[in-house]
Amino acid sequence: MYTVVPIDGGVCAPEGFFADGVAAGLKPENRKDLAFIHSDTLCDIRAIFTSNRFQAAPILHFKKEEIERTNFVLINAKNANAMTGPAGIEDIDLILEHARANFREIKNPVMSSTGVIGVRLPKEKIMKGLEGFDLKAKDPDAAASAIMTTDSYDKQIAFEVRLESGDSFRIGAMAKGAGMINPAMATMLCFITTDAAVPADEMHPMLRSCAATTFNAISVDGDTSTNDTVMLLANGKSGVFHREAFLFALEKAMHELALKIVSDGEGATKCVAFKITGAANDEEATVAARALSNSLLVKTALYGEDPNWGRIASTIGASGVTCDPATLTITFGNVTVYRKGEILFDAEQEEKAARIMRKSAFSIHCDLGVGSGKFTAYGCDLGHEYVKINADYRT
Numbered sequence: 307m308y309t310v311v312p313i314d315g316g317v318c319a320p321e322g323f324f325a326d327g328v329a330a331g332l333k334p335e336n337r338k339d340l341a342f343i344h345s346d347t348l349c350d351i352r353a354i355f356t357s358n359r360f361q362a363a364p365i366l367h368f369k370k371e372e373i374e375r376t377n378f379v380l381i382n383a384k385n386a387n388a389m390t391g392p393a394g395i396e397d398i399d400l401i402l403e404h405a406r407a408n409f410r411e412i413k414n415p416v417m418s419s420t421g422v423i424g425v426r427l428p429k430e431k432i433m434k435g436l437e438g439f440d441l442k443a444k445d446p447d448a449a450a451s452a453i454m455t456t457d458s459y460d461k462q463i464a465f466e467v468r469l470e471s472g473d474s475f476r477i478g479a480m481a482k483g484a485g486m487i488n489p490a491m492a493t494m495l496c497f498i499t500t501d502a503a504v505p506a507d508e509m510h511p512m513l514r515s516c517a518a519t520t521f522n523a524i525s526v527d528g529d530t531s532t533n534d535t536v537m538l539l540a541n542g543k544s545g546v547f548h549r550e551a552f553l554f555a556l557e558k559a560m561h562e563l564a565l566k567i568v569s570d571g572e573g574a575t576k577c578v579a580f581k582i583t584g585a586a587n588d589e590e591a592t593v594a595a596r597a598l599s600n601s602l603l604v605k606t607a608l609y610g611e612d613p614n615w616g617r618i619a620s621t622i623g624a625s626g627v628t629c630d631p632a633t634l635t636i637t638f639g640n641v642t643v644y645r646k647g648e649i650l651f652d653a654e655q656e657e658k659a660a661r662i663m664r665k666s667a668f669s670i671h672c673d674l675g676v677g678s679g680k681f682t683a684y685g686c687d688l689g690h691e692y693v694k695i696n697a698d699y700r701t
Contacts, residue, residue: 307470308551316446319464319478320501321543326443327452330435332384338452349539352509356534363387363394376414384421388532450480461566475502475544483567496536503542520560525599574686579669585679590627592681597625599685608687613659633675
């Protein structure tokens with residue numbers, strides 16, 4: 307048995323982890339834009355990345371160096387360092403060498419970036435900014451704020467996992483993301499720290515498993531970034547590992563951060579769970595659920611609080627999965643509007659469904675009635691503010 311207790315501290319909650327954020331001049335108005343995570347002992351590190359074929363320089367650098375242990379991660383906002391070719395990787399080498407020169411305790415440093423694509427890193431600003439780091443600082447709020455781009459709030463979480471034996475370990479995380487979200491792995495970054503003694507060979511499989519139902523189940527706009535990254539750093543300082551408990555806490559942390567990203571979708575007012583059951587198999591359920599979370603027609607109906615169930619049905623039918631109008635049931639919250647060929651959408655049901663859609667969070671459940679496959683994807687509405695933000699994002 308074990309209990310998972312929410313605690314404060316974000317990425318600094320686990321023993322031996324430090325973090326801070328500073329203003330290096332990448333964002334206007336002296337806002338924080340450069341962050342670090344540091345462990346006072348070496349960590350095992352594993353990561354999963356975007357499926358975009360044009361992966362950004364930080365991802366290519368990480369893969370090139372084949373980094374498996376580190377004690378320092380540097381993160382910058384405002385510039386993605388993507389589509390910058392070999393020069394983008396050389397810029398990272400220069401910046402990280404400068405970090406090592408200023409802080410002799412840094413080992414095998416890693417860099418991560420988010421922001422505008424197709425622009426070289428402002429190396430001088432970043433190098434000057436990192437000179438002001440205090441590697442013993444514990445300011446997770448500053449770090450989480452520094453990695454934000456179009457986010458309207460920072461995204462952090464931390465848990466203490468208490469085992470029946472009396473032993474315990476901690477897990478903390480921070481993430482950013484509000485637009486360009488279609489994780490296959492998306493622009494999202496997530497950094498997870500733990501003092502659990504996680505076996506290194508189990509870290510990557512657990513990350514992938516948890517991502518399948520969390521970060522890979524959300525969509526804001528259906529676009530997949532060049533920089534999507536989820537990193538797990540484990541320094542083992544608690545000396546404790548319980549696989550079931552750790553996997554539960556990891557999935558819980560990633561799930562809650564994923565929902566924060568959807569809820570903070572650019573201009574979003576709704577966070578909606580698209581629950582598919584009764585599909586031919588889990589794979590087809592995933593296809594249908596993701597189709598609903600990505601559909602522009604569905605998203606705009608959510609924004610208008612219009613229970614247009616025809617758009618739901620049409621999207622499922624267009625997704626290519628096995629389905630039949632005679633076996634399909636569509637429910638908004640607890641209001642069923644269509645059931646196995648019967649239209650239940652009279653004036654009373656429409657008003658009930660509309661009341662559901664006025665909520666900030668609700669579910670749309672579609673039972674395909676052809677099998678036992680199931681999957682839940684998460685999405686948000688799409689309105690005027692999204693267009694406004696992205697029409698002039700670069701300028």
